[in-house]
Amino acid sequence: MDYRIEYEISAILILVILMVYFLVKPRRFSKQLNLFIFYCAAVFFINITDMATVILGWHHTVVPLWLLYGTNALYLSLGFMLPCLLAHYVFVAVGKRRNLPWLMYVPALVGIFSILIINPFTGLFMSFSADGSYVRGPFNALELIVGIIYLVISLGYVLRSRQSIARETYYTILAAILINVVLGGIQALMPAYLLTGLGGALTVAVIYLSVQSYNDQVDSLTGLPSVEAFYLDVRRLLYRKDNEPLCIIVMDIQRFSTINMLLGWKKGNDFLIRIGQSIQQKIDLEWGSYARMESDHFVICLPLRLLEENKQQIMDNPDLGESRAFPIVLTYGVYVIDDPNLPVALMCDRALLALNTVKQNYIGRMGWYTAEMGERQLAEQKILADMESALAKEEFIIQLQPVFDIEKNCLASAEALVRWHHPVEGLIPPNDFIPLFEKNGFIRLLDHYTFNACCAILADWRNRGLPMVPISVNLSQVNFYNVNLGTEMKETLSQHGISQELIHIEVTESTYMEEPEKMMATIKELQADGFVILLDDFGSGYSSLNALKDIPVDILKIDLEFLRGFEENDKAEKILSAVIHMAQALGLPMVVEGIDSEGQLAFLKSQGCEFGQGYYYAKPLSVSDFEGMLQSNLCS
Incomplete structure (x- = not known):
């Protein structure tokens, strides 16, 4: 069969370019980084081994059988492992499970064990004739079946978790699964087109570029959306059909510089992270939005009705652990959006004006913007x-x-x-x-x-x-x-x-x-x-x-x-x-x-x-x- 290796070459070039770009400009992958690196390595080597099997097959009459067998066995083993690693990445990205259940590794591990240990004696997956020709075994298609199973499980889990994950994550995973299904299906129908490795490389590219784009919209310390992402989301909330009045709330930690000085900046950062987690628990992204603005300032947008109904819950201080030795006081400035055509940045400035009226005030911790404040500021x-x-x-x-x-x-x-x-x-x-x-x-x-x-x-x-x-x-x-x-x-x-x-x-x-x-x-x-x-x-x-x-x-x-x-x-x-x-x-x-x-x-x-x-x-x-x-x- 006249195999086409240009797809593997393209895949390798894509991976090399991404690797160089990653080294020059690394992006935050949090706990997914090691898994992403393993997946990249597996994709890289499956393309190398796939291309090697084709090139060696072209010269099978002069190539030792052990080399032919070894490269093909390695390729099939990586073929079992690749969809398993992708499924693991999906589970971690969705965030419901920190580790893939070990039971899900069993099909991939059994497949690899069969290829490396059982196949040499049985030829269940592949073997070679005396002249070096490749012979497919009766279980050769098992690799494709296992890969499909992993992709289906991943797809089902993503669809089931759609409401609880970020839109960027959702569409990234769907794109990755779709790429592998389409290219894997083409290769199954037309074996001469070696597209599996290219599918893996494109998956790496999609994941990396989405993480890059996502991190441009995420605060690196707290994981909350960036201010720029918040501005866009507020516009989305303003254009909803219910026309419910919205408000902007800016939150500040009083004497935060003193906290950093007395307890250390690491403890200060820990407080910021916990406050960010508290905001995520209190505010539902279906009807509100939030972000970390800068330093110890956070901003929230939500319907005015919900603020009035849940004011005490929103103002309750989060559990900051060791902060009992140094009381943490949060203050709030509120701007009720009366002109939806204003720039969102100006709306936040008005909430900041209201915040400044209650700083150093331990009794009234929430200030409301008034027109007089705006006139005075002007x-x-x-x-x-x-x-x-x-x-x-x-x-x-x-x-x-x-x-x-x-x-x-x-x-x-x-x-x-x-x-x-x-x-x-x-x-x-x-x-x-x-x-x-x-x-x-x-x-x-x-x-x-x-x-x-x-x-x-x-x-x-x-x-x-x-x-x-x-x-x-x-x-x-x-x-x-x-x-x-x-x-x-x-x-x-x-x-x-x-x-x-x-x-x-x-x-x-x-x-x-x-x-x-x-x-x-x-x-x-x-x-x-x-x-x-x-x-x-x-x-x-x-x-x-x-x-x-x-x-x-x-x-x-x-x-x-x-x-x-x-x-x-x-x-x-x-x-x-x-x-x-x-x-x-x-x-x-x-x-x-x-x-x-x-x-x-x-x-x-x-x-x-x-x-x-x-x-x-x-x-x-x-x-x-x-x-x-x-x-x-x-x-x-």
Whole structure:
């Protein structure tokens, strides 16, 4: 018979290419990897031996009989084993059984035993004539029958498990079985076409490419779908005919970085895996979807009705084993999908906004997105988008609020306050942009801008022959991580010809609380360089009195909260009086902020408080308006 070996050659080339690609770019096979490698090896060798039997058969008159018999026996043995390995792979891929029952190996093992041990004496499967011609035995077709049995069992098991396995896995296995059935059937009808080995090679290719595609859509740690796969699945859920309202839930582990630091990243990863398993158990993919977003964030999409009905079950913490020593708190942000045409990524962002409202909240662990959140985020994004250009265009202006000598009732100094005059939005309040700039670090550039602007104002007064008073400048905490802060500030002063005594530095109490040793060292260096340090908002923190004995400070600024309602509250009056006397005992001058009434001023004067600031004296003024006060009401 004129056998066609080009199919074996094609199969071998396919396997070699896949092997090279696998070595260059390996993909995750989890527990199926070893089984996949065994199957690949069996396919490779069955093609080699099949091709070898044909080539040796062409030269059977000169080839030793033992070599002819050995290659054919090896080919038949691999023919028994190949469908068995494929069935084993199917069972593992479906996930219902970790190992193929040993009973299912029996047909393949019996076939191999018969070929290697019994056939040499009986010729049941094949034999060779004296001239080396191949002779089929009466049981030669048994190999084909056993292969069909394995394929039928695999097909039945896959069909029975269809609802419990991923679509990619289901169609991959069906394709693999179909390839082997079709090509095996062709070879059975037309023996000259050696297609069995090619069928095995194509099966390897289908499995490998499906695993490659699948892993692009799966998180490698938890096994949950990737965010990209989640986006596609949410679209599928949105296009269902029932039109049931859906919601997006983003889940977060509070203080996960602390968990990694205390327990180790391996334990942290174990927690993530268990949470992923818990989500898989709670959410049915028929009516919902889920994914791991990044780090400790997970996302779920499901009908709003099911969230409302099963809220407690969904929010129940999964069993994390040893985590009892370190309580794990999960928080949730929910966005009810009100516009199905929005990008799914934006839907997730809205759920994240809701999540941020409940972080560090151990009572209410679920936040819901509202339209106000979106409007606030949009406003914040506009601010952040314009901040750099605003600085370059000098849209930030300096206003000066006078600080008066209470006893003499004259101007003693000023506090510099930043205002943003936006060309479109108008005047943007500091509370709308300062917290944002502190979060993204832009506050450091703004502080430098303010410091330089105040130096320029003082230099302008000097050049115009105007009297000069100290200006206090607020510095955010981030500045004190700069080891060159003092040097840079002195260089700016030098450029304008201004002495350190004319620039006071205001530092909030919270600045001292985080990494106090580093902060205090930097502030002491500034004091040594001649800068006057004011402790701003004294009394607003939880440990003010305890901290005061250690922190370097030259002047105290009393928080305006002390003045609110003190005239009607006897206790508040006594506390304020005690704080003033304490500062006097420590030899610290004091500035009281927030003075807005004659009664407040009279009380402060009776207590011997040195300086005051507030609307009673003046609101923050433009530089030109402040100059008028500077010329008319300056302390002598």
